[in-house]
Amino acid sequence: MRVLGVDPGLTRCGVGVVDGTAAGLQLVDVSVVRTPSEQDLALRLVTVADHVEAALDRFRPDRVAIERMFTQQNLGTVMGTAHAAGVVALAAARRGIPVAWHTPSEVKAAVSGNGSADKAQVTAMVTRLLRLAVAPRPADAADALALAICHLWRSPLQARIRAHTAVTSPGSHALTELQQAARLRARRTQARLDEARRDQIRQTAARRAALGGGAPEQPRWSS
Amino acid sequence: MRVLGVDPGLTRCGVGVVDGTAAGLQLVDVSVVRTPSEQDLALRLVTVADHVEAALDRFRPDRVAIERMFTQQNLGTVMGTAHAAGVVALAAARRGIPVAWHTPSEVKAAVSGNGSADKAQVTAMVTRLLRLAVAPRPADAADALALAICHLWRSPLQARIRAHTAVTSPGSHALTELQQAARLRARRTQARLDEARRDQIRQTAARRAALGGGAPEQPRWSS
Structure with a gap:
């Protein structure tokens, strides 16, 4: 690495x-x-x-x-x-x-x-x-x-x-199994979102490189 | 504006x-x-x-x-x-x-x-x-x-x-005329450097746009 x-x-x-x-x-x-x-x-x-x-x-x-x-x-x-x-x-x-x-x-x-x-x-x-x-x-x-x-x-x-820690942290003892499962799902979803975002960034970079360099994309306007 | x-x-x-x-x-x-x-x-x-x-x-x-x-x-x-x-x-x-x-x-x-x-x-x-x-x-x-x-x-x-302030600040009373002139020159030089840097950035952006978008430049390696 x-x-x-x-x-x-x-x-x-x-x-x-x-x-x-x-x-x-x-x-x-x-x-x-x-x-x-x-x-x-x-x-x-x-x-x-x-x-x-x-x-x-x-x-x-x-x-x-x-x-x-x-x-x-x-x-x-x-x-x-x-x-x-x-x-x-x-x-x-x-x-x-x-x-x-x-x-x-x-x-x-x-x-x-x-x-x-x-x-x-x-x-x-x-x-x-x-x-x-x-x-x-x-x-x-x-x-x-x-x-x-x-x-x-x-x-x-x-x-x-x-x-x-995910299994044994003191905080998690206070959670029901359902809550723990929900929290785990939320974390996994966020990790997938983060990974998808990274993929998107990588793909954009690759597209720009393939096009001979980064023509500005259409602004992604999110308010 | x-x-x-x-x-x-x-x-x-x-x-x-x-x-x-x-x-x-x-x-x-x-x-x-x-x-x-x-x-x-x-x-x-x-x-x-x-x-x-x-x-x-x-x-x-x-x-x-x-x-x-x-x-x-x-x-x-x-x-x-x-x-x-x-x-x-x-x-x-x-x-x-x-x-x-x-x-x-x-x-x-x-x-x-x-x-x-x-x-x-x-x-x-x-x-x-x-x-x-x-x-x-x-x-x-x-x-x-x-x-x-x-x-x-x-x-x-x-x-x-x-x-x-450049003319009348308390600090500047303690400076000789030569020191004040040197300080003014240094400020102007920095302003010109900043402006040149902005120009460089603008020109790079314009070049990238003209080339159909920002192909990465050769890394400017300064250590």
């Missing part, structure tokens, strides 16, 4: 691509896109989106992993970062690539065994795990690779936890 | 289009796009982006006005809203349409004269200002229209304030 990890941001946005195979982890590519803080916000988002879309088209990952933000830090920065994360998720979804979100502590725990590891530790572990001759710089590059590694290692575990 | 206002969100995203002419304000269109909360976040962003892009292509506004968030409310909701705002800003910038951001209190003050007006007051004023027979529902629709009206009314004022 190939994962493209994104440490979203406007000042610096890290993009790391890692292959996970039976033989282990393999670095495919890593890059950082930067935009000047004095530039118009919307134009900064275009630069980030252009860069990430080029990486998606070039490396064709199976999954995209994006950092999920929880911190109550400077709200201005958080907003810019969240805008950037939004355009990255959109770019992936429009290519039919599933998006996963991991918190910084999940990422740190996955690569270093310590959910509160510092940047130097994360960089050192990423360098070791990918058997790199030099450490990836800046930290955003290492963080993007750590996100990809985190997703490669955690996703089978998460799937197992979800499967287990 | 035609302004498309967006009250960003994932559960409900309001999109309102208003013309401002010498004769006054004129409603062009208003719509609300909804996505189910249980759906995959990235797919929800696709639905929002599809809707807004269709509106941009259909109504071809001169400006896009988006609500700027400052509140320390539920961070989960704020993040989803910020993701949505990001994809809206990206869609506008890729079409060469300048994006403005207004806070809720700016919007409320602009349409009702009161920066802490409640939703009912904002809806009532929007209904009156646009001479509508019925109030726009839900509140997100009225908020999107209020954003567009706010931008139509505030933008000449903001331009005047900026021009005034």
Whole structure:
């Protein structure tokens, strides 16, 4: 499986691509896109989106992993970062690539065994795990690779936890069998809808490619 | 001038289009796009982006006005809203349409004269200002229209304030004339860069349209 990890941001946005195979982890590519803080916000988002879309088209990952933000830090920065994360998720979804979100502590725990590891530790572990001759710089590059590694290692575990939780979570004890069945059906329906939507996106992309590129479709107007 | 206002969100995203002419304000269109909360976040962003892009292509506004968030409310909701705002800003910038951001209190003050007006007051004023027979529902629709009206009314004022501030702001008294000149040059250079970038985006869009639609360009790889 190939994962493209994104440490979203406007000042610096890290993009790391890692292959996970039976033989282990393999670095495919890593890059950082930067935009000047004095530039118009919307134009900064275009630069980030252009860069990430080029990486998606070039490396064709199976999954995209994006950092999920929880911190109550400077709200201005958080907003810019969240805008950037939004355009990255959109770019992936429009290519039919599933998006996963991991918190910084999940990422740190996955690569270093310590959910509160510092940047130097994360960089050192990423360098070791990918058997790199030099450490990836800046930290955003290492963080993007750590996100990809985190997703490669955690996703089978998460799937197992979800499967287990569906049967034994405390909340479900309070539900009747009928309610549980209804909830399961609803989830399956949503999953089918999501999959159909992804198919639609993929088919549209394929049609555009076949037509020599994306003539704008008729606007699908839903209000 | 035609302004498309967006009250960003994932559960409900309001999109309102208003013309401002010498004769006054004129409603062009208003719509609300909804996505189910249980759906995959990235797919929800696709639905929002599809809707807004269709509106941009259909109504071809001169400006896009988006609500700027400052509140320390539920961070989960704020993040989803910020993701949505990001994809809206990206869609506008890729079409060469300048994006403005207004806070809720700016919007409320602009349409009702009161920066802490409640939703009912904002809806009532929007209904009156646009001479509508019925109030726009839900509140997100009225908020999107209020954003567009706010931008139509505030933008000449903001331009005047900026021009005034550049000459007389307290900070600039501390600068030498040479520093002020350098700062002004830097601002002009950035403005030219932004404009060149918008031109590039417009030309790319025009080329794609001329070629029968957007064949993906060669990735512009900048790390």
